[in-house]
Amino acid sequence: MKYLPGKRWFGVGLLSACLGCAAYAADFPLAPGQQLVGSVQTVEAVYEDTFADLGETYGFGFLEMQAANPGVDAWLPGEGTTIRLPGQFILPDAPRSGIVINLPEYRLYHYPADGGRVSTWPVGIGREGWSSPIGQTRVARKEANPSWYPPQSIRAEHAAAGDPLPAVVPPGPDNPMGPFKMNLAMSGYVIHGTNKSFGIGMRVSHGCFRMNNADVTELFPQVPIGTEVTIVNQPYKLGVQDGRLYLEVHTPLDEQGLPSALDKQAAIQELLQAQGELISGYRLDWQKIRDMVFAEEGVPAVIGEPYRSI
Numbered sequence: 270m271k272y273l274p275g276k277r278w279f280g281v282g283l284l285s286a287c288l289g290c291a292a293y294a295a296d297f298p299l300a301p302g303q304q305l306v307g308s309v310q311t312v313e314a315v316y317e318d319t320f321a322d323l324g325e326t327y328g329f330g331f332l333e334m335q336a337a338n339p340g341v342d343a344w345l346p347g348e349g350t351t352i353r354l355p356g357q358f359i360l361p362d363a364p365r366s367g368i369v370i371n372l373p374e375y376r377l378y379h380y381p382a383d384g385g386r387v388s389t390w391p392v393g394i395g396r397e398g399w400s401s402p403i404g405q406t407r408v409a410r411k412e413a414n415p416s417w418y419p420p421q422s423i424r425a426e427h428a429a430a431g432d433p434l435p436a437v438v439p440p441g442p443d444n445p446m447g448p449f450k451m452n453l454a455m456s457g458y459v460i461h462g463t464n465k466s467f468g469i470g471m472r473v474s475h476g477c478f479r480m481n482n483a484d485v486t487e488l489f490p491q492v493p494i495g496t497e498v499t500i501v502n503q504p505y506k507l508g509v510q511d512g513r514l515y516l517e518v519h520t521p522l523d524e525q526g527l528p529s530a531l532d533k534q535a536a537i538q539e540l541l542q543a544q545g546e547l548i549s550g551y552r553l554d555w556q557k558i559r560d561m562v563f564a565e566e567g568v569p570a571v572i573g574e575p576y577r578s579i
Contacts, residue, residue: 295307295328295356295388295389295390296386296387296388297386297387297388297389298385298386299365299380299384299385299386299387303360304359304360304508304509304510304515305357305358305359305360305508305510305515305569306357306358306360306387306389307356307357307358308356308357309353309354309355309356309357309568310353310354310356311351311352311353311354312327312351312352312354313349313350313351313352314346314347314348314349314350314351314352315348316347316348318346318352319343319344319345319346320334320335320338320343320344320346320352321343323352323354324391324469324470325469325481327354327356328356328390328391328484329354329355329356329391329470330375330376330391330392330393330469330470330471331343331469331470331471332375332470332471333355333374333375333376333391333470333567334352334354334355334470336355336519336520336565336566336567337353337354337355337566337567337568338352338353339564339566353568355566355567355568357568357569358376358389358517358569359506359507359508359515359516359517359569360378360387360506360508361374361378361501361503361506362501362503362506362507363499363501363503364497364499365380365387366380366382366497367379367380367407367408367492367496367497367498367499368380368408368460368492368496368497368498368499369498369499369500369501370392370394370401370478370498370499370500370501371501371502371503371506372394372401372403372500372501372502372522373502373503373504373519373520373521373522374503374504374519374567375391375392375393375394375470375471376389376390376391376392376470377389377390377391377392377460377478377480377488379488379491379492381491382493388487388488390480390481390484390488391469391470391480391481391484392460392469392470392478392479392480393463393468393469393470393471393472393478393479393480394471394472394478394479401458401477401478401500402455402458402500403500403501403502404455404499404500405497405498405499405500406453406454406455406458406497406498406500407453407454407495407496407497407498408451408452408453408454408460408492408493408494408495408496408498409452409453409454409494410451410452410494411449411450411451411452411489411492411494412449412450412452413448413449413489414440414448414449415440415444415446415449415450415461416439416440416444416446417444417445417446442464443464444464445461445463445464445465446459446461446462446463447461447462447463447464447480447482447485448462448482448485448486449461449462449485449486449489450462450485451489451492453498457477458477458478459477459478460477460478460480460485460488460498461477461478461479461480461485462479462480462481462482462484462485462486463479463480463481463482469481472522502521502522504518504519504520504521504522504536505517505518505519505521505536505537505540505562506569507540507541507544507547507548508569509547512575513551513571513573513574513575514547514548514551514553514571514572514573514574515569515570515571515572516558516561516569516570516572517567517568517569517570518537518561518562518564518565518566518567519565519567520565521533521536533562533563534559534562537558537562541553548573550575550576551573551574551575551576552573552574552575552576553572553573554571554572554573554574557570557571557572558572
């Protein structure tokens with residue numbers, strides 16, 4: 270795969286750059302019934318690289334990069350280290366319309382109204398005590414260059430930490446809303462840009478969904494008011510491509526947005542049982558499944574080959 274200045278190609282998906290911005294968005298053509306998009310690629314680190322920098326450049330969140338590269342120092346990968354870019358995705362089991370956010374994946378998917386493609390970006394989600402919601406809603410309001418009116422709960426938190434906030438933060442580089450925001454029809458929850466790009470792809474927000482400014486700039490004009498938004502919690506995703514069954518595993522999150530202590534083997538077996546129609550006809554590799562559930566690398570891999578008739 271050849272990398273060109275200003276553009277990044279992932280399989281059939283184009284990672285297109287916003288002029289003057291570091292972040293890239295993944296755009297993939299989507300056929301009816303298609304369940305996987307993109308492909309995994311690699312880059313060779315140079316001495317000053319970090320996962321935060323590489324994630325911002327290639328369109329991935331920090332935890333996403335960390336999970337895909339176990340055993341590699343996130344802050345000092347080292348000159349010449351091969352870094353895996355987890356650019357292949359099993360699409361969430363959710364309506365393919367509007368916006369879909371999968372919390373354990375720290376990722377937003379957008380299915381435009383004209384159909385035939387899907388775009389995806391990393392997002393920051395709610396941290397402990399400020400968990401992001403699950404459910405179905407819609408975009409209720411949009412605003413460019415928004416002011417921020419921090420609620421009393423957030424002002425109290427900042428005041429207790431010795432960092433008092435004003436009642437209103439005007440548009441500009443100090444505004445945590447970034448250049449665009451989209452209010453959801455869930456009181457207090459917003460999809461917005463940021464003045465702190467490091468938190469993309471992590472549990473950092475007060476429950477809102479934080480995007481890189483380049484990413485929200487690309488998404489904002491594509492989303493009319495009333496667009497459906499579906500928020501799911503799917504750490505385990507299944508999909509079929511070229512006749513083979515794939516599994517993608519992320520660290521499960523509990524209702525507080527923290528890594529969950531659930532029985533992971535039981536959870537994956539429950540998923541497989543629920544997807545009996547999808548997995549019928551495949552010989553499952555249970556050792557591979559156990560290894561993936563343990564590793565939680567967030568990269569799709571084959572767990573089932575079709576039975577061969579004799």
